[in-house]
Amino acid sequence: MRAEPELRSQSLAVLEGKAPLQKVFAVNENARRDGVDPGMTKLQIEACTGLVLRARSLPQETAAHAALLDCAQSFSPRVEAAGCDTIVVDLAGLQPLFGPLPKIARALARRASDLGLEVSVAVAGNPDTAALAARGFSGVTVIPEGKEAEQLGSLPVAVLFENSDQESGQLLETFSRWGIRKLRDLAALPDVALSERLGQAGIHLQALARGATSRTLVPVEPPLIFEEMIELDYPLVLLEPLAFLLARLLDQLCARLAARALATQELRLSLELENGWQTEEAGTGDSTCPGRAHARFFQRTLRLPVPLLDSRTFLKLLQLDLKAYPPGAPIVKIQLAAEPVRPRAAQNGLFLPPSPEPEKLELTLARIAGIVGEDKVGSLELLDTHRPEGFRMQRFVPSEPISPRKRPSPDDLVTALRIFRPPVGVVMTMQDGKPTHITCPKNKEMQGEILWAAGPWRSSGDWWEQEGWARDEWDIAVQGETGIALYRLVRDRLDGRWILEGSYD
Amino acid sequence: MSSLPSGSTAALSRPVVVAASVWPTLVSKRLSVMPALAGVTPASRLEVRPTPQMVSSGVREIDTLTGGLPCGCLTEVCGPASSGRTSVLLAALAAATQRQEVCALVDISDAFNPHSAAAAGVNFERLLWVRCGMRSQKSGSPQRHPSALLRAGSDTEKNENARRQIEKPVEQALRVTDLLLQSGGFGLVIIDLGDTPSKMARRIPLTSWFRFQRAVEHTATVLFVIGPVPCAQTCASLLLKVSGKKLSAVSSQLSAKEPSEKTSPTHAQLLYGLQVQGELLRSRLDRKPARSVTTAFATKVRAG
Numbered sequence: 001m002r003a004e005p006e007l008r009s010q011s012l013a014v015l016e017g018k019a020p021l022q023k024v025f026a027v028n029e030n031a032r033r034d035g036v037d038p039g040m041t042k043l044q045i046e047a048c049t050g051l052v053l054r055a056r057s058l059p060q061e062t063a064a065h066a067a068l069l070d071c072a073q074s075f076s077p078r079v080e081a082a083g084c085d086t087i088v089v090d091l092a093g094l095q096p097l098f099g100p101l102p103k104i105a106r107a108l109a110r111r112a113s114d115l116g117l118e119v120s121v122a123v124a125g126n127p128d129t130a131a132l133a134a135r136g137f138s139g140v141t142v143i144p145e146g147k148e149a150e151q152l153g154s155l156p157v158a159v160l161f162e163n164s165d166q167e168s169g170q171l172l173e174t175f176s177r178w179g180i181r182k183l184r185d186l187a188a189l190p191d192v193a194l195s196e197r198l199g200q201a202g203i204h205l206q207a208l209a210r211g212a213t214s215r216t217l218v219p220v221e222p223p224l225i226f227e228e229m230i231e232l233d234y235p236l237v238l239l240e241p242l243a244f245l246l247a248r249l250l251d252q253l254c255a256r257l258a259a260r261a262l263a264t265q266e267l268r269l270s271l272e273l274e275n276g277w278q279t280e281e282a283g284t285g286d287s288t289c290p291g292r293a294h295a296r297f298f299q300r301t302l303r304l305p306v307p308l309l310d311s312r313t314f315l316k317l318l319q320l321d322l323k324a325y326p327p328g329a330p331i332v333k334i335q336l337a338a339e340p341v342r343p344r345a346a347q348n349g350l351f352l353p354p355s356p357e358p359e360k361l362e363l364t365l366a367r368i369a370g371i372v373g374e375d376k377v378g379s380l381e382l383l384d385t386h387r388p389e390g391f392r393m394q395r396f397v398p399s400e401p402i403s404p405r406k407r408p409s410p411d412d413l414v415t416a417l418r419i420f421r422p423p424v425g426v427v428m429t430m431q432d433g434k435p436t437h438i439t440c441p442k443n444k445e446m447q448g449e450i451l452w453a454a455g456p457w458r459s460s461g462d463w464w465e466q467e468g469w470a471r472d473e474w475d476i477a478v479q480g481e482t483g484i485a486l487y488r489l490v491r492d493r494l495d496g497r498w499i500l501e502g503s504y505d
Numbered sequence: 506m507s508s509l510p511s512g513s514t515a516a517l518s519r520p521v522v523v524a525a526s527v528w529p530t531l532v533s534k535r536l537s538v539m540p541a542l543a544g545v546t547p548a549s550r551l552e553v554r555p556t557p558q559m560v561s562s563g564v565r566e567i568d569t570l571t572g573g574l575p576c577g578c579l580t581e582v583c584g585p586a587s588s589g590r591t592s593v594l595l596a597a598l599a600a601a602t603q604r605q606e607v608c609a610l611v612d613i614s615d616a617f618n619p620h621s622a623a624a625a626g627v628n629f630e631r632l633l634w635v636r637c638g639m640r641s642q643k644s645g646s647p648q649r650h651p652s653a654l655l656r657a658g659s660d661t662e663k664n665e666n667a668r669r670q671i672e673k674p675v676e677q678a679l680r681v682t683d684l685l686l687q688s689g690g691f692g693l694v695i696i697d698l699g700d701t702p703s704k705m706a707r708r709i710p711l712t713s714w715f716r717f718q719r720a721v722e723h724t725a726t727v728l729f730v731i732g733p734v735p736c737a738q739t740c741a742s743l744l745l746k747v748s749g750k751k752l753s754a755v756s757s758q759l760s761a762k763e764p765s766e767k768t769s770p771t772h773a774q775l776l777y778g779l780q781v782q783g784e785l786l787r788s789r790l791d792r793k794p795a796r797s798v799t800t801a802f803a804t805k806v807r808a809g
Contacts, residue, residue, distance in 0.1 A: 353606045354725055356690030364688040368635055368681050376636040380619050380629050391619045398607045399630035413564060414625040415778050415804040416591035418616040418699060421638075434771050454774035475776040482585035483749055486776070502618065504779065504806075505591035505699065 002064050002116035003230055003248070007052055015042060016056045025056050029138070059229045067115045067256050069222040074259040075108060078219045080127065083162055086134065088127040090217050105140045115255045124148060129211040132183075135159045148211020153184030160205055171201070183209035224260070227337040228252050235274045235330030242331060243319050249336045250311040250318075263307035263343035267314060271298040272333035298327040305397040306358040307341045313359045320366040324374070355398050365396060386461050387469060388501070389419075415504055417488060423499040426489070435489065438478060438500075445480055446487070446500060452477040456491070470494055475504070556790060557742075560604070560692075560727060563596030566800040570785055571743055578742035578790075579718050579728045583735050588749045589781035590699055590731040591616075592804045595625035597693065597729055602628035606692025609633040609685050613678045614700035633691075635681050637674040675705060679713050686720035686728070694721075698732035706736045714740035735786070744787035749779055778805040 011034050016025035022042040036045050045051060061084065068087055072079040075098065078090035091104055098104045105121045112119040122133030122141040129148045133141050136155035143151045157175050160183070161168035180186050186209040194202045207213045228249040236242050246269075257264060273296055302317055344358070356364070368377045379396045424446065429437035435453050440446040455474030462468045470493040477484050486504035491497070559573035567573075574580050574597065584590045599622075601608050608631060610617060615636045619629070678696060685694050698706050714737040721728045730737060735744055784799045 353604060353692055354690050355607045356688055360688045361690070364684050365633075367684050371677050371680055371684075372635060372637055376638070378634065379632055380634055382619055382623060382629070393634075396633045413592055413596055413802060413804040414621060415589075415776075415806045416595050416621040416625070417618045418591055418614075419618045421615045452774070453771045454776050455771055474771075475774075480586065484587065485585075486587045486779070502616070503586055504776070505587055505589065 002067070002252070003060055004054075005116060007054075008118065011036070011048070011051045012054065013045060013051055014054050014056050057229075057231055059231075063228050063252075064117060066222065066225065066227075067252065068112065068117060068119070069220070070256045070259045071108065071112045071115055071117070073222065074111060074261070075104065078217060079222075080217050081220050081222075082127070082131050086131055086162075088131060088217060090219070091123065102140070102142050105142060109140055111259060115259065116252055124211065126211070126213055127215065127217055128208055128213045132159055132208060132211075135162075143211070149184075149187050149209070152209060152211050153182060153187065155183045156181060157183060157186060157209075159183070160208055171198070171205070174198070224262070224340045225337075226253055226256055226264070226340055227335065229333065229335040231333050232331065235332050237330045239319070239322060239326070242322070242334070243315065245334055246318055246336065247311065247315050249334065250314050253336060253338050254309055254311040254314070257309055257338060257340060260340070261343065262340040263309040264338035265304050265307045265341045266339035267302040267304075267318070268337045268339070269300045269302070269318060270335040270337075271327050271331045272296060272335075273298055273327060273329040274332050275329070298329075298331075300325065304358075304362060305395065307344045308359055308362070309343060310359050313363060316363050317366050320370055324370060361396075361398075386459060388471075417502045418505050419502040420500055423490070423501050426498050426500055428489075428491075428498045435474060435476060438476070438489070440500070446478065446485075448478050448480070450476050451479055451484065455489075458493075460493070468494070473501075558725070561600045562593070563598075563600035564593055564802060566802040567593065567745065567783055570783065570798060570800045571745070571788065572790070574727045574729065575742055575790055576725045576727055577721050577723055579714065579721065579730065579737055579740050580743040580745070581730045581732070581735055581737050581741040582745045582747060583732050584747035585733060585749075586699075587779065588747045589779050589804055590747055591621075591697075592625075592779065592781070593745075593747065593783075594695060594697065594729070594731050595622055595627060597727075598622065598632065598695065599626040599628075601693040601727070602626075602631045604692065605631065607631050607633070607690060608693040608695070609635065609691050610695045610697060611635050611637065611678045611681050611685070612697050613637050613674045614697070615674075616697065616700055633685075635678075635685075637677040637681065675701060675709065679709065682717060683720075686717060686726065689724065689726070691726050693727045693729060695729045695731070698730060698736065701732065703734045706732045706734055709736055711738060711740070714738065718742075741787065742789045744785075746784045746786050748782050748784075776806050778803050 008028075009030075011031040012028045013024045013031050013036050014026045015022040017023050024036060024038050024040045024042075024045060026038060027036050031048075031051060034048055034051065036048060036051060042053070045053075065081070065084060068085075069079060069081065072087050072089045076089050076091060076094060080088040082088045089108070091101065094104060095101065098107060101123045105123050109119055109121045112121075120134045120138050120141070122130045122137060122143065124130035124133055124143040125145050125148065129143060129152065132152055132155065133143055136152070136159045141151075157180060158172060161172060175181075175186065180189075186206055189206060191203065191206065194206055198205075204213075230245055230249065236245075253264075300318075300321055302314070302321060308314070365377060375393055377396070378393045380391045381394050383390045383392060424440060424442060426446070427439040427441070428435050429439070435450050437449055438447050453474055453476045456472035457474075458470075458472050460468070460470035463470070472491045472493060474489040474491075476487050476489050478487060479485075488501045488504070490499050490501045492499065557575040557577050559575055561568055562571070562574050582590050582593055598608055598610070603626065610632060612635060615638050617634060617636075622629070622632075675698075678698075682694065682696055685691060717728055718737075718740040730741070735741070735746075737744075780801065780803050782799055782801045
């Protein structure tokens, strides 16, 4: 139901088991009203019209339980996992912070709803009474101190047995034979007589029914793992429906992260593909081999320069990434994980120049990369070499404002060189070792008599490697149509070619 | 004399002619009648027009000539090859990164030289460089997945992907600039049309420039364009034309030589820099029409 919120208003039954022997594992309130109960076979419920059937998914249950723990952890650090669908939160000392107990209970229910969970919340003086009330009453229930037995009295005895094992079944049968249907009846039985017939187990059950148990809470420290998964009934072949499902997963992940006051800097998307071959290591999008069967898993990792918590931004980034690197096969399973980090505590100075918002900047960079190419956008880093084009592109992350560096004064204006990429090949006419005329087959504006020349300036490097280079550089002035143009002329000493490397401007 | 349509129904049917001296009084009266506009002063009555904030261009002479570069406006520098446009661009870039602003350079012909920029004092950590041109093979594309079944949605998107492969650098640059300006937060956005043929630069639709100008209006962003010819037309608040005055060269033997000097050997010659002349062609920042004023400055070649 968390994965498909639109089913909340419908009758839903979750099936467990292999195909011919499927049984109902759980039902929602609407299905219960239609007469569907856990334990019924698929054949029995097929007659029900309007009943939606879904297969049980353990990973989704784990994710829902983790979400429940995240919800509770956002209120109190003392949380006990009392069962796969029940948690107990210690509310002691929270009233000055969050208000009275009913208000806290309502806030808990609201936050759980934000996380896609439909929960019943009960507040009581001891953990067991609260757990029983939460199982028995829907919505928010607050049991005042001393009225536990009175409030729990109307609940059926079955709420005492969370698991339907053999021992529980025998006890329920015994109570049924005694005519005990409600907890009120069990609480009214004499202690000694009950002890003689059922032993300590009976006494414990009676104490639970009276709401008179006392025990210490066993808090858990849930690991910070934020993963969501959807198993698809039918393979997906288009990006639009995939984006729709990704949006749902991202909303859930972001809500869980927000509940724990965390953000993320890394998103890992793992797609299981149909009819793929299994590899020892999960393949990435880059490892797809055309003409060969595709890998079974397709993984993409989205690394962000700053911690973010905006599902819409994440969705756009994932969409742009998948558009650039499509999985290449229909998808049968989607798994999305977020690496939790502390959120960015950013407060820009009042007198600092404005800078782009990280969320917007990431989206803009991803969109620009989609237009010009991923390796054509970013900031640059100069390499420690004299080789021409001695720089590399890197991811653009604006640095924090620092104290101004020393730079040449406005009087020292630098003559800029514009680089021709790729360089322009030319034919030179030499006289007494001087270039006198330049001919450029591709660009007639770059040819003519050379008015002035300076050089050659010889340089070489990396001769100890295969990518060695050696060149003679000239600065030349050529009379063009619009005036004198200054070029940097280069003769590659390894292959003897003449090229125009750039123009001074 | 001027004609003014009055607010009354009768007056709307025929133009009312009023004397020019009466006009401001009439407007003031009209505004005072409307309670919502009681405090509004007509732009023509303002003593001083709101001037945009000016920032340094990095060239003292240009700052003296124009007062700097106006924020929230489009500034255009045009000139032929080897006229000093790129040197002015680098100076503006260095000044902006020095002010800790985040800058973006949309490089249409992929001509940016990092070594020149480093010599000019540009802080690369605050510069986003977008190199337009053909998409490289390294980046992802549907062509890399011939057996791909998961396609990018509809045929329209596939066509769009195909179009992007053959998209011209100028079109790429316009789309990239749009994205950068919409993103906001940049102190200086530069479009380098330096090596774009004049014919192609003139073909950029005026609507694009108008859109850019509207995008930066009321922001702290300076939109700076260099090109061979003026192409932003009326959208440019400041239009500066640069031209190479003369080539300056020194030799180790002679203190200064003209370009025509051919007596000394070439290895004894050294390019020293450019003599640049700047002319203010248009400024929409002043009340008075722009005068044709000029300035001159020189650039120096630095090892790098």
